[in-house]
Amino acid sequence: MIQHIKNVLSSTAQFPKLTAFALGLYPFLHYYSSNVYMVGSWEQVLFLVFLCFILPQIIIGLSTLLMRFRPLSALEKYNLSVLSLSLFTALLGVLIFHFNKKEMLTALIVSGGLGFVLYKHLKKIIVLQCLLALISLLTLIPKLHFAMTQNNAGWLQSSDAILNAKLKHKPNIFVIQPDGYVGKDVINKGFYNYDNSAFESFLDKNNFINYSNFRSNYYSTLTSNASLFGMKHHYYSNTNKRTLKTHNATDVIVGEQNTVLKILQNNGYNSYLFTDNSYFLFDRIPLAYTYCNVPKASVSLYKNGVIKGIDIVSDFKQVLDTLPKKHNFFFIEKTIPGHVIYKQSASRGVEGERKRYLDKLEQANVWLEDLITRINAYDENALVILVADHGGFVGLEYTMEAVKRRLTNQEAQSAFSTLLSIKYPKEMDPEQLSFKSTVNLFKTVFYGLTDNQAFLDDLEPDSSYLPLHEDGSTHYYECIDTNGNVSYQKLSN
Template sequence: MQAKKKQGLFSGFLNNGNAYPVLTAVAAGLYPLLFYYTNNYKMINSWGHLGYFVSVFLLFPIAVFFLAHKISGVNLFKKFQPFVLPFLNFFFFFSYLNIALYAGFNWLRTLIIFGVAVLLAFLLRKFFKKIIGFQLILAVIGIFTLAPVVIKQLNYSKEWMAQPDAIEEAVFKKKPNIYFIQPDGYANFSELKKGFYNIPNSEFEYYLKENNFKNYPGFRSNYAATLPTNSAVFMMKHHYYNNGSDFTETIDARNVIVSDNSVLRILKNNGYRTFFLTEQPYFLTNKPKLGYDFCNFSTEEIDFVTTGIGEPKDVIKPFDNYLETYADGPNFFFIEIFNPGHITNTIEDSKGVEGERQHYMESLAEANKKLTQLTKSILEKDPKALIVIMADHGGFVGMTNTGESYTKNTNPDFVNSIFSTILSIHWPNGEAPEFDKELKTSVNLFRILTAYLSEENSYLENLQENGSYIIINSGAPQGVYEYLDDAGSVIFKKLS
């Protein structure tokens, strides 16, 4: 009886003459909204984003559809009324899907969608209510797809962030200005000379040595991407990709990196001003609350729909201005530049193995130029600075695209191309601590620096192990695998 009643309601919906402008608008926007949230949740997990997307994907089309339907009821436009809602539905539905897929607006694609919407409105008008039903079914599927993503976020445990000692209460005995410069994807000098790279870079390596930087051969990252690496770096702890519970971006990573973390707490407890300068707002896409005192991006200038990657913003000039304005210190600068970066992410955009390698070489030269400018500015004004140049991961050179890294491959050149990272440090007065030999992977960087600045060696008792980890999707059961062990040897061990 219940099934027959539902069937009757659906049949009545299909066969009556009512237009349902509000339902038509909801059908156009709801599935694209859910689709976008499912695929980008960690970039847009704020109340501000929710309000924006509900307004744009639901409230705005409801207003437009309702108004258009009313206007088309006027005698002058009466003959167009049967086509108005179908056209608007197709146009908005495909326009929103376009935004969801490409995270942005494009005039050419919009014009194509306009033409397709006009054509479909004429061809499929008689089947329009069935299409609305199909769109609503898609939305129901979208709810079930999004629900696990949201539940995973809500159940996210922050236990991994707990420190095993009182390092957050460390008291610095010396307080130099600290400059943490992160060139994206910059492989270690030792790896650039061999393996899949074989890239000449001796001029910049020599420049650093001449200016009393100490280079650390064989240094590497613990993770294969920017967000998981930096969340581990600033918490000085392993998260193991959320213990294998997440196979995309690391949960809550942006908030960990720029809002609140162990490193920022230590610095603020020791009276440091904190500055975050970046060429791209990649860490800021979800508009997190900033834990830094100064940033060269304001949340207002970051679009709600964005990948966080676009035209790079200059960091050199604002950095020089900050150096002049806040010369007294102590200051901590986190400066992120997006050169040399890594090879392309997709096979469709790939220039092939050698083409990608050549592009990396060109971008490496640009990185050297920026790093030279930054370090020269620092050393001229602050010769006793603590300057750390450390990348987030390698450049993935030797592959056609970064997607290959998710397939099992235990070739040492392949693995080191992912994890090898530059580490070069200008120690104040050229005096590196004896325990700098412990600088092997990025997760332990700030614990070692804290021990150095506080002159408290007990913090070294809780160094994290130096394994390097990656997510594998093919060639082996899906999961998080240890690719390099504590000694830097290639292994392939699935985490339990």
């Protein structure tokens, strides 16, 4: 390889094909190294191959032909260096940095200008791009190995008594998840110190029971929802300790390994997924839901996040107008209020992040009231469950601070305290049901719908778990025990 590099550097020949290949190699490998936990569909692979390898070959091939004609021939000596740096920058801007139009234009002007200045050093640019790609390849290999060896078989298994349970009561079930909505016992004091009585009164008037001291078992959306719909603890078994990225979680949340959906479908339910975010859809796994409001064509092939043009309430109303009023299950997820900013570099500080969270909380309350009003108009006797995936992390400067150091009692409650509010159909008795954490939510609900003791006999520990970087490594801890006490106990491998 070293000799080949020397040959390229010493040659007087132009290398248009090598130039095109080299400029796309690092963006391709770096993107996969950063996103291997959620990129795997053939559509995504083919798109990235076209974007990083085929498109640069086409552009450079056409430009090489155009340079043969006057007056463009005067620019021929600059052609490859300008395109190499400009296309390299464009790919990084699209795939890695997600530049907006103004940022992209500025970056292209700067990189194009450098191409004119450095045209005599094109071969060194190619070598540098290849070396960067080699570094990305070395970081990708262990991540790829982890991804290829992960599955849910080790933790997801449920007994036949649970999977084949027959429901005595079959109400319409609406599960509404406002991302990061903290519980009622935490929101009105401490870091949040927010008067949420108006929304709580709305829930009371609509016959919801608002539960205190309820929490999530995991700190992120994927890890929490995987345990929620799997009705089991995974103890971060599918989470890479180096990257803290969770693999195969969407198979359990919206895919064919969703235990909750298996039970409901065995009892004749149709299922409906509503979201305005591509977070659960980005990897393009086969959905287990009968219907999803987001068309597959609307989901980006390279970037996840909020999908423009999607209005959950409007989509929800249109679907309700067409449905029979029996045996329907709905999972409705929206990324508000969310949580404090993810990275330290974008943080507004503790108080600034608190204000941002509370602004989003007020938006969430309006959205929830609209949604609940529409559900009541459709079916007054439905089972309606409001449950968040984790807390808002208010009191921290940024979310990932939670894995950098041990949290205080109040900080741990802010991270894990979770909204739970339930409106029951008349045939269910809420007095016999007790809720502590998300992992056992559906087991308890199914017990109320079946009177099958197998669900209560199979309850998981109500403990909450958190990764922690320490001593140059990552370890997983029981952060909150089953009785609600904050006490870091390291999990065994």
